Amino acid sequence: MAKIKVYGAPWCPDCRRVKKFLTEHRARYDWVDVDQDIQAHAEVRRLQNGGQTIPTVVFDDGAMMVNPSNHTIAAKLGLNLRAERDVYDLAIIGGGPAGLAAAIYAAREGIDAVVVDKGALGGQAGATQQIDNYPGFPDEVGGADLAARFVAQARRYGVELLSAVEVAQLALDGQDVTVALSSGQQLCAGAAIVATGSSYRRLGLPGEDELIGAGVHYCATCDGPFYHGADELLVVGGGNSGLEEALFLSQFAGRVRIVEQSPALKGSALVQNKISEHPQFTVHTNTEITALTAKAGKLHEVSARDGATGELLTWRPDAAFIYIGMDPNTGFLRQSLHLDQWGFVTTDDTLATSMPASMPPVTCGPGRPNSSAPRSARGSPR
Helix, strand or coil: CCCEEEEECCCCHHHHHHHHHHHHCCCCEEEEECCCCHHHHHHHHHHCCCCCCCCEEEECCCCEEECCCHHHHHHHHCCCCCCCCCEEEEEEECCCHHHHHHHHHHHHCCCCEEEEECCCCCHHHHCCCEECCCCCCCCCEEHHHHHHHHHHHHHHCCCEEEECCCEEEEEEECCEEEEEECCCCEEEEEEEEECCCEEECCCCCCCHHHHECCCEECCHHHHHHHHCCEEEEEEECCCHHHHHHHHHHCCCEEEEEEECCCCCCCCCHHHHHHHHCCCCEEEECCEEEEEEEEECCEEEEEEEEECCCCCEEEECCCEEEECCCEEECCHHHCCCCCECCCCCECCCCCCCCCCCCCCCCCCCCCCCCCCCCCCCCCCCCC
16 A cells, blocks of 8 residues: 555544544655644645645545545545445444454355455454464464454455445345445345454543543554654553564563553463563552653643552653453444344344344335345344
8 A cells, every 4th residue: 555644633534534534544655743743744735725624535546535544545545435236145343353254254165255344354363463362373473464364364265355434234125134334336136144253342431532542542553653662562452462562562561561450461371471471561460550640741640540559650651551351342233133132142042133024125125126146145133
C-alpha cells in the first residue's frame, strides 16, 4: 500500500480515527503532530490554501484529503467495498482467524461464502506484534504475517472478502438471512456465521474518551512505536494480553509499570516469568486506577489506590495502555437476537438463538435478483 502522511494532533478525535483505520489495514504512514511542528502547521495551511482543518492526509501520488471518512480512505487504498453478487450460500460476519477459518472450510466443501469485516481482515491477530502460541510456529510468528496467510489461503479457495464494510443488521427472510451493509448493499444468504470477536474494555473513568489517542491507548502494536524513548509507559491489566503487550512496549520505554486490580497477576506462568526476570518492569497488584488527569489535551497523571493499604498513588507515564478484558462486538445484533446484559448472544439447551427457524419470505424469494445462483448450503440460519 502507498506511503501516507497524516497531519493531526493528539486531541483530535478524527485524527485518532484515521490513524486507527490505517493501522488496522496495515497501511504505512507517517504521523506529524502539528502542535509540535510549526513547519507542519504551515504545510497544512499551504495544502488547504489557508485552511487548517485536521486530519489532513497526503498520499504518495500527491492526492490530499481533509478529514476523510473511513469509506473514502478505503476506496483510495483500493479495498473491496462491494460484494460481487447479492446472493451467497453463506455470509460470515467477522474477518478474524475464526471467520477466515470458517470461510476456508466452507469453500473446501463447495459452499459459496462471503466474509464481511468492519475493520481489517485478520482481526486482533493482525494487530498483534508477535504470536507465540499458534500451532505450527515454534519460533513465534508476526500477527500481520499470520493474518496475511489466512487471507491468502481464503482467496486461493475463491472466498470473497470485504473489509472496511460494517454490517448494520441481520434479519430473517423465509429460511434465508438478509445482511444489511453500511454501504447500502443488502446480501442474502442461506446461513450466517457471526465471528465478530470482542473489543478492549475501557476503564470508564471521567475524561477517558477525550484522552484516547492522546496518552490513553488500547493497542500497543498500533501506538507503542510513537513513544520510542519514553521514560515510562503504564499498562493496566495483568492478564495475558496486558503482559504480552507490556513486553512489546519494553523496547520503547525505560520503565514499564504494570497495574493489576486483582491480588495477583493473571497471565500464564510463562509470560509472568518473562516479566519477573525483566529489570524494566515494576508491578503493582491489588491496585485500582481511580483517575486520569489531562494537561494541554494529553494524559498528564494517573492516580491509583492500593487495595491493601488504602495508599493513594500517582504516576506520570508518557502513556497508559489499557487491557482489562473484552466486550463482544454484537451491537448490530440487538434488533435481531436476544443478548444478555454483557452483550453475549443467548441460546437454549440446543444452542439455538432467539431467531425463529423461518419467516415469510420478503426479498430473498424466487423473484429476488440473482436468486438463481447456486445454493449448496440452504437450511436453518441458526
